[in-house]
Amino acid sequence: MERCVAVIGAGILGRRIGCVFVAAGYRVHIQDLSSDTLESALEFIDANKVDFATMRKAQGNGHPDSIDCTWGRVEKLGNPTEGENGEEPDYTEFTSRISSHPSFGSCDVFTDIASAVSNAWLIIEAVPEKLELKKQIFADLDAMAPPDCILGSNSSSFRSSLMTTYVSPDRRKRMLNIHFTMPPKINIVELMTNGETDAQVLKHLKNILSSCGMLTVIAQCESTGFIFNRLWAAIKREIMQMLSEGVSNPNEIDGLWGHFFQNGPLPCQLMDEVGLDTVAFIEDNYFYPLLHSLSRSLNSFMFSRAARPLTVLSRGCRYLLTPHPSLPRASSFSVTARSSAAINAAMADTSGITPDSLKSKLIEKLQAQHVEIEDLSGGCGQAFQAVIVSPQFESKNMLARHRLVNSVLKEEIAAIHAWTPKCYTPEQWQALQ
Numbered sequence: 001m002e003r004c005v006a007v008i009g010a011g012i013l014g015r016r017i018g019c020v021f022v023a024a025g026y027r028v029h030i031q032d033l034s035s036d037t038l039e040s041a042l043e044f045i046d047a048n049k050v051d052f053a054t055m056r057k058a059q060g061n062g063h064p065d066s067i068d069c070t071w072g073r074v075e076k077l078g079n080p081t082e083g084e085n086g087e088e089p090d091y092t093e094f095t096s097r098i099s100s101h102p103s104f105g106s107c108d109v110f111t112d113i114a115s116a117v118s119n120a121w122l123i124i125e126a127v128p129e130k131l132e133l134k135k136q137i138f139a140d141l142d143a144m145a146p147p148d149c150i151l152g153s154n155s156s157s158f159r160s161s162l163m164t165t166y167v168s169p170d171r172r173k174r175m176l177n178i179h180f181t182m183p184p185k186i187n188i189v190e191l192m193t194n195g196e197t198d199a200q201v202l203k204h205l206k207n208i209l210s211s212c213g214m215l216t217v218i219a220q221c222e223s224t225g226f227i228f229n230r231l232w233a234a235i236k237r238e239i240m241q242m243l244s245e246g247v248s249n250p251n252e253i254d255g256l257w258g259h260f261f262q263n264g265p266l267p268c269q270l271m272d273e274v275g276l277d278t279v280a281f282i283e284d285n286y287f288y289p290l291l292h293s294l295s296r297s298l299n300s301f302m303f304s305r306a307a308r309p310l311t312v313l314s315r316g317c318r319y320l321l322t323p324h325p326s327l328p329r330a331s332s333f334s335v336t337a338r339s340s341a342a343i344n345a346a347m348a349d350t351s352g353i354t355p356d357s358l359k360s361k362l363i364e365k366l367q368a369q370h371v372e373i374e375d376l377s378g379g380c381g382q383a384f385q386a387v388i389v390s391p392q393f394e395s396k397n398m399l400a401r402h403r404l405v406n407s408v409l410k411e412e413i414a415a416i417h418a419w420t421p422k423c424y425t426p427e428q429w430q431a432l433q
Helices: 012-023 035-059 091-096 113-117 131-144 199-211 228-245 250-260 267-274 276-305 337-346 355-366 398-408 410-415 426-432
Strands: 004-008 027-031 106-110 120-125 150-153 175-182 186-193 215-219 370-375 383-389 418-424
Touching: 004 012, 004 113, 012 027, 012 035, 012 106, 012 175, 027 113, 035 106, 106 113, 113 120, 113 131, 120 131, 131 150, 150 199, 175 199, 175 267, 186 199, 186 228, 199 215, 228 250, 228 267, 228 276, 250 267, 267 276, 355 370, 355 383, 355 398, 355 410, 383 426, 398 410, 398 418, 418 426
Parallel strands: 004 027, 004 120, 027 106, 120 150, 150 175, 186 215, 383 418
Antiparallel strands: 175 186, 370 383
16 A cells, blocks of 8 residues: 555644645645544645645746656655665665656545554654644654654754654654745745754655655754744744834734735734744744843853953843943944843853752752653753642642742742742642542
8 A cells, every 4th residue: 555644733734734745646644633624624635736736846947956857756655665684764766766747646534643644654743832742742653653654743943852752762763853834825844853863864855845846955953943934033023022012013014024025925914824822832932042042142242342251141131231341332232121131031040950950959858759840941941840749748738839849949940030830749649640
């Protein structure tokens, strides 16, 4: 049986990803818990596959990275040549064989994951931007998918390395980010390693996706936001800032953008299409890594320009707001009060503050029997949520429990931006299990 491309999630992007492959002649499976959403996805693909097929014709016009005969179809759909004696599959032979023009592929839908992925050669996750959900999805996919199957995440903000917690070491070689922007309006797809991804897998998928009509690029290293979305994130932040300050309105911003960038999408309309709840999730994931990077960059700049060492930015934002005497007046900075407060709060020196260090202290000081701590700031040590189970919480209300935890972690909490503990007695925790 011809192996399929499976898409997990039939939402705005999931159905578009499915349509990209159907329009290129592939067999596609789409999985979602909602039968209504799946029905809607089938209707979308049937109504739009002709438009998606035109991407392939356009992509073949002068794009140096596209496969010759762009209207062609890979003969051996998604099934790399098996290596001998346990060797890695040979993707080169698979990607090089192209036949003439094609009919559309097929699409089947499923409400259970196992049936959808049982014979897949490629699976792309397109579920909501919630890290724990994605971790669990990939744990399930690792267990259910064929051993040679490639796993991809369409996440636009989480690096795939953050999702490998429950994925086997061998599978990580075939796991990566595969981020589609918004086809067919924006037919860009960005591939990114998880730090362990086989380079041959990246090359293989770039060839396949280019033959599907996508402008395919590979981020050269792990990067929160990939390439395009790091640029787009900066634009979104400035738009939201202007709207919150009453500087302009969406119609005027889109009007200026449309006049200046005549061939591009209108930014406010695009955010509406993606969904403002999704935009909010994504911005939360960018916030702390961005400030962490900004702290390093600005500190480096200040030290290199000043006549004497400067206090690091974690001590405050006054060097952003007031020029140093050794700097010419034209070199002063200006940021809003809200940005200043955010930087002050989020750029505290967090050297040594990690989930493990917090966990060790809680076990030592509170005799905690169970501790779970997650860094929500993308590894920056700026925002943590925790589950703490300790007998010392007995006979204490929730406020008293939080005060006890805060007294134990007084120095650490003062240095980070956000700390959200959930405190249970052993009996309460056992009942929850």
